[in-house]
Amino acid sequence: MKRVSTIGLDREAYFSEHWHTREQEKVFSNNWSFAGILGDVRNNGDYICTNVGRNPLFVIRDEHGVLRAFHNICRHRGTVMLRGKGNIANGIQCGYHCWRYELNGELRSIPQQTKQFSLVDKSKLSLHPATIEVFRGMIFIHPHPTEAPDFDQWLGQFEEHLGPYDLTELEEVHSIRHPLKANWKLFIENHIESYHLWYAHKNSILGLNHEDQVNYYYNGHWSFFQPTLVPGKMAEFEKYIPSQIIAASEKWYGSGDHLLYPNLGVVSGAKFIAILRAIPLTPTTSEIEIRVFGKPLGIDEADPGVYYEAAGSSEEFSVNMEDIDLCELVQEGMLSEYGGVGALARDYEQSIKHFHEKYLSEMSS
Ligand code: FES
Numbered sequence: 001m002k003r004v005s006t007i008g009l010d011r012e013a014y015f016s017e018h019w020h021t022r023e024q025e026k027v028f029s030n031n032w033s034f035a036g037i038l039g040d041v042r043n044n045g046d047y048i049c050t051n052v053g054r055n056p057l058f059v060i061r062d063e064h065g066v067l068r069a070f071h072n073i074c075r076h077r078g079t080v081m082l083r084g085k086g087n088i089a090n091g092i093q094c095g096y097h098c099w100r101y102e103l104n105g106e107l108r109s110i111p112q113q114t115k116q117f118s119l120v121d122k123s124k125l126s127l128h129p130a131t132i133e134v135f136r137g138m139i140f141i142h143p144h145p146t147e148a149p150d151f152d153q154w155l156g157q158f159e160e161h162l163g164p165y166d167l168t169e170l171e172e173v174h175s176i177r178h179p180l181k182a183n184w185k186l187f188i189e190n191h192i193e194s195y196h197l198w199y200a201h202k203n204s205i206l207g208l209n210h211e212d213q214v215n216y217y218y219n220g221h222w223s224f225f226q227p228t229l230v231p232g233k234m235a236e237f238e239k240y241i242p243s244q245i246i247a248a249s250e251k252w253y254g255s256g257d258h259l260l261y262p263n264l265g266v267v268s269g270a271k272f273i274a275i276l277r278a279i280p281l282t283p284t285t286s287e288i289e290i291r292v293f294g295k296p297l298g299i300d301e302a303d304p305g306v307y308y309e310a311a312g313s314s315e316e317f318s319v320n321m322e323d324i325d326l327c328e329l330v331q332e333g334m335l336s337e338y339g340g341v342g343a344l345a346r347d348y349e350q351s352i353k354h355f356h357e358k359y360l361s362e363m364s365s
């Protein structure tokens, strides 16, 4: 078999079942994962499902308004019970044999218990809990009930780099889920490298000064800022930029991009914040969830502003579609025995090296 010399991750990391299975366990099951926003579970009984690694989980607001996270697995024979999102104020019922659970996870009833399960102690078969934390309206969960890493330490400097955005004060102005015929890591690598901004988005991302970018690396996460270029735009931006950001650094007016390792991209613009989640499905397919929130800090109209301006069209999200197309082309190339990474830009692709280092350290643990 012909082999060419490459750098970066082994090509198989992008298509083999073995790597996919291992990263589900080593990467996703050991990190905090974004599950949704507080607005998804506003009322008692509201729930939202998500998968973290191989763990189906759900977040629910119980009858006392307490937010809880559980493994979405019936304690009878292990059936997944809930799908998507919705409201189940009357309790959680498994669709297989109708075991019912309280919203706090306790097993409430077993059909035919007296005859068929006379020795079963219901108090021992509550749903398995997961760990939950909320940050600025974003819900994060960890599959382990007691040994999740400290959330604040995991988050690191994200709070200071994010600026003052709080999703509880914003409105969701757009959301989309898009299939990606590529491994999730290719979407993340695209999100965190700025080398392509000059070329792939030359007609779609305008008015930002890519050369004056700043990058921060912490805990496997990444934050990046680029200031605006367009003369005359500054005054318009200032009108919308939360004063805290200007006070923090005058360079930070343009656009912020972030990665919360492993798979949550965040984009923070002057008038919006967007969440881009790369959800792995199979070794070569993923789903991209994009949610955009606007109306920061006293602005009257919900307006995703510069994001849509930059994207060219609020309907098509052309920037994201450009990236999705490119990721699928890289995926196709990765399958070739002649494919792989030949070189990385010293500055503008350094983030990919950091991402690989963190990823490999977890994969080999
Ligand atoms: S598997 Fe859920 S009730 Fe039987």
Ligand SMILES: [Fe+2]
Pocket: 190, 191, 196, 200, 201, 319, 323
């Ligand atoms: Fe891009």
